[in-house]
Amino acid sequence: MDKKSKKTESILDAALLLFSNNGFYSTTIPDIAKAMGMSVGNIYNYFTSKEVLAKEIIKYSSNILGAEIRKVNEEECSVKDKIRKIVALYFEMASTKPQHINYFLRVYLANREVFKDGCEGMLCVSAFVTELMIFFEEGVACGELRNQDFFSAFGLFMGYLGGFVFLNGENVLDKNINHYVDDIALNIYNALKQQ
Amino acid sequence: MDKKSKKTESILDAALLLFSNNGFYSTTIPDIAKAMGMSVGNIYNYFTSKEVLAKEIIKYSSNILGAEIRKVNEEECSVKDKIRKIVALYFEMASTKPQHINYFLRVYLANREVFKDGCEGMLCVSAFVTELMIFFEEGVACGELRNQDFFSAFGLFMGYLGGFVFLNGENVLDKNINHYVDDIALNIYNALKQQ
Amino acid sequence: MDKKSKKTESILDAALLLFSNNGFYSTTIPDIAKAMGMSVGNIYNYFTSKEVLAKEIIKYSSNILGAEIRKVNEEECSVKDKIRKIVALYFEMASTKPQHINYFLRVYLANREVFKDGCEGMLCVSAFVTELMIFFEEGVACGELRNQDFFSAFGLFMGYLGGFVFLNGENVLDKNINHYVDDIALNIYNALKQQ
Amino acid sequence: MDKKSKKTESILDAALLLFSNNGFYSTTIPDIAKAMGMSVGNIYNYFTSKEVLAKEIIKYSSNILGAEIRKVNEEECSVKDKIRKIVALYFEMASTKPQHINYFLRVYLANREVFKDGCEGMLCVSAFVTELMIFFEEGVACGELRNQDFFSAFGLFMGYLGGFVFLNGENVLDKNINHYVDDIALNIYNALKQQ
């Protein structure tokens, strides 16, 4: 990776962290610059506006999350196990690198006006959606999952996991989020399996 | 209802609409005032700050949604039917009065800093959560639903429906959202039912 | 005193207290109304504006302070004793009804723009100035005080006392302000006496 | 002095002039910006708030006045002469750079709420108070002044001079303020001298 790409990525990382913690509008460009030890003006040499930066971040996070799911997709195991692995990695991510999931929940999902131009129709999260689509279609193909509308299944999977991470952030769960993996994987499997 | 309460509620309605359409930070008090044909200063005679207004709105919407679910809870029918009715009313709401659900998704869920003081731990949405808790516990009591952690079930129900409404708003669904009611109700039932 | 005058005076009292404690600009008409248990609008039936109210108050306080000094002027005693009595009553006032002196220091002396029209040249504090003028001229007439420009003497007297009350308010004095009466009366006497 | 310090000081000068002429609350940040030919926002790159600016100004003026008095303190002359010189320089200042003294009278002395945090107990005017303390203690040490409480003497000195500058500003004096120097210096000397 060349020097320019390296700096571009470190801006993405710093901004991701701040946006996901404090929200898009409560994070300022000077905040990001200070967090990086970089000047305000120089950030604009890498991203032409705050909105563009926000759009690049969602693609960046979507790629990272998608790559994790691809690893599961490439494993040789039952669909039931795959579901468990995806839930586990999602919650693992929520514990160790929560910025990716929080960015999705707090920035992407919420500030639609920011992602209006250029991210229509899940375009900016397609890396991630695609992997789930592969997972689902393979599960249907091998007969383990019921054949249904993809978005009915996707909404279940992602809404459930996202909602649960939100509940965890609200501190309403009795136990650590990782304790819920089995329960939740089972619920998802029961919902999607061939009855 | 006296005159003052009436105006208070009409501010809630106007602000709810704007916040849910444009987001909390992209909606200004002048925007709300203009939408109401009211002066900026007068809004502050009813709500002491923009944040306070946002908190009152989430309680207001939570009450309205909760009241709808209570009606289903009070009906005499199978749990399976109740799930279907709740999904249907949720999507009906998303079609006819989307501001309530969008406010939940776009404002409450996303702008945590705004709801920090006074809404901790789902406090401001308790009217709504309580009804779902009643639904779930009755379902368990009559043996139709598997006994599991409430939040595992709640996260499924609400994450799923919320996520699906989001997908609908993104225009990625092939059909009108009401066409998915049966699929989704079935998935939820399969996930939660006594196996 | 008729009902109207009574209410007028109670507005003066309430506003005097608030203005002297919090300053002219930091006190609002609603503050005054609330302190009185009266409506905002009704205050305007008694005083046509906040500025007019402020001007009436300085006359009101000047009358009260002037009346106190007149009592001393009317006593039969040496000029030296009169000085002591005036200092003592001034500090007594500063302890028991500080609003009058603080209004003079914090509102009248400071916010010149408010008193521009109608209070030029000490006009609004003439009741008070006049009494000190009488005191001074009698002292000169009886030979106890040196004949000098009145304002040289007035500035000493009032600047000194006012400044001292300010120091007291700043909590920089070691002892209670009343302990300084003798020292200060002596200093003033030494400054003004026939050498 | 570097460029940034230079601009900081020129903001202090501009704001001092406006505050002392028009009062703290009647002077707006846009007023100051316009007087400087600078943008509103940029002022906040130098001072974090209007209150902070006001506090910096009182320290700035206190330093300037203190430095003038130090010069007198360092001269070799009688205490009587020093009093005259201090009175003369004070009135000279009141004529040529009245903003410093007026700021003290109209802004610092009056708007206590503004100077509440960080300027307690004359802290922000200590440069000035210290010099007068030195003057007084040297006068006592050499036997020319009566040993008395410092604040009794300080209140006389500063209250008198401040009060007189106020009277001058009110246009009630018959003659130019500089004509009163001898009278006033004599009064102060008589008050403080060893009898």
Place this chain on the structure above:
DNA sequence: GATGAATGAGCTTTCATTCAT
């Protein structure tokens, strides 16, 4: 006389973006 909802101009402060260096 008495009320207090309503007005709207104006305040302090913020911040994305620019640009001379």
Place this chain on the structure above:
DNA sequence: AATGAATGAAAGCTCATTCAT
């Protein structure tokens, strides 16, 4: 590439004053 001072529009909020009741 890098800096950070500078801009200025726009935000949230306040409050003297009015006026229908």
